[in-house]
Amino acid sequence: MRYCDPAPASSARSSRSEELFRAGLRVFPDGTTRVTVERDPTPLYVSGGEGAYLIDADGRRLLDLNNNYTTLIHGHRYAPVMQAVASQLERGTCFANPTEHEIALADLLLGRIPSADRIRFVNSGTEAVMFAIKAARAFTGKPGIARIEGAYHGAYDWAETGQGGTPSNWGPDECPEAVPLCHGVPETVAGDVTVLRFNDVEGAERRIATAADRLSCIVIDPMPSRAGLMAPAPEFIEMLQSSARKYGILILADEVLNFRQSYHGSVDRYGLVPDLIALGKIIGGGFPIGAIAGREEVMRVFGAPDIKPRLPQGGTFSANPVSMVAGYAAMNAMTVAEFARLEAMGERVRRGLAAIIHESECAFSVTGAASLFRIHPKSAPPSQFREAFMSPSETAVMNRLSRHFLNHGILLPVGAAACLSTAMDDEDVDKIVGCFEDFIAENATKN
Incomplete structure (x- = not known):
């Protein structure tokens, strides 16, 4: 039929x-x-x-x-989102001051992510990945990142490099090239990006070891959509975790797309325990949003009541109440x-x-x-x-x-x-x- x-x-x-x-x-x-x-x-x-x-x-x-x-x-x-947004519009669309709605959404999200203690809102997945990379640099003092070949992580020079390779320029299997996505990207960017092939346990482990003294983080989408939407091999995840611990490198999980995989996200599904997580898409209920979450020690680079931030981060529309109430309504319904x-x-x-x-x-x-x-x-x-x-x-x-x-x-x-x-x-x-x-x-x- x-x-x-x-x-x-x-x-x-x-x-x-x-x-x-x-x-x-x-x-x-x-x-x-x-x-x-x-x-x-x-x-x-x-x-x-x-x-x-x-x-x-x-x-x-x-x-x-x-x-x-x-x-x-x-x-x-979706009716709960429409109702929450309509109610908020009667009170205002954005303010320079915080609102209770950002606390409510933060509490909900942190209650679902086992490895995250603190969270910070931005306006898109691109911003979330960008500030998460900056947080890793601020915490470790190292400039480089490792990332998966072909994976999409938004529009940030370092996050884009290695995304758009083709058979004509992506280099040999054992040494994938850090190919810039856009014309005019400074040549120095590629020098701070180590490209890893997904599920290539031995090759990725070798490349991480070689670049370890410059790597602040390993950026990993547990199931990279634009790179093929394939599952990670358990031994690949295990190697990333052990290499990161061995060399003092942070794991940055890009959950912007794949947070929809379960109540606790895809990191829980595949056994990944990240230091930082970039979020977006579904957590905004259809409105612009992004978020950086992570271990309290790492998130302190954004500051604390008695600590000056090593990474100042703001944004005119970050944590705007419309996105906050829409996100809360959408995520609260995702039981x-x-x-x-x-x-x-x-x-x-x-x-x-x-x-x-x-x-x-x-x-x-x-x-x-x-x-x-x-x-x-x-x-x-x-x-x-x-x-x-x-x-x-x-x-x-x-x-x-x-x-x-x-x-x-x-x-x-x-x-x-x-x-x-x-x-x-x-x-x-x-x-x-x-x-x-x-x-x-x-x-x-x-x-």
């Missing part, structure tokens, strides 16, 4: 989206204000959202598997039971996709965990970035797959993790699996 809706008569990209994109080109350098917006060949413009669905500029309802890059764990217009329900749906999706792949013997595989999944145009699921990297022909396959999903009422990201929301149910899950089954049936000779 297939659950894929029939394709609508209109084209994948609506006429209204094309019209709006032409208007965007008049005011923005490339037509939009986010490089992450997918285009085929133009972006899909949205007029609103409701529960698990988006409504595009022409009024079509689309099952949303992007959820603003995994941010909206409850989907769109242990609700995380379990989301994970069960995620497992149902991954099992369903894997069964179709096995039965059809097509060149696809699936990775992910909890409410996250990613389809790869490869027969074997990748275990590190170089295996997940897509060739032009593989990218074309994924573009066809995404277009097929869109034509059947589902928004599927091409180069990032797909995610579920609490607004979804088993019927939505069956629709996802059925749409993939239809694609395989229609494209069996093309893959």
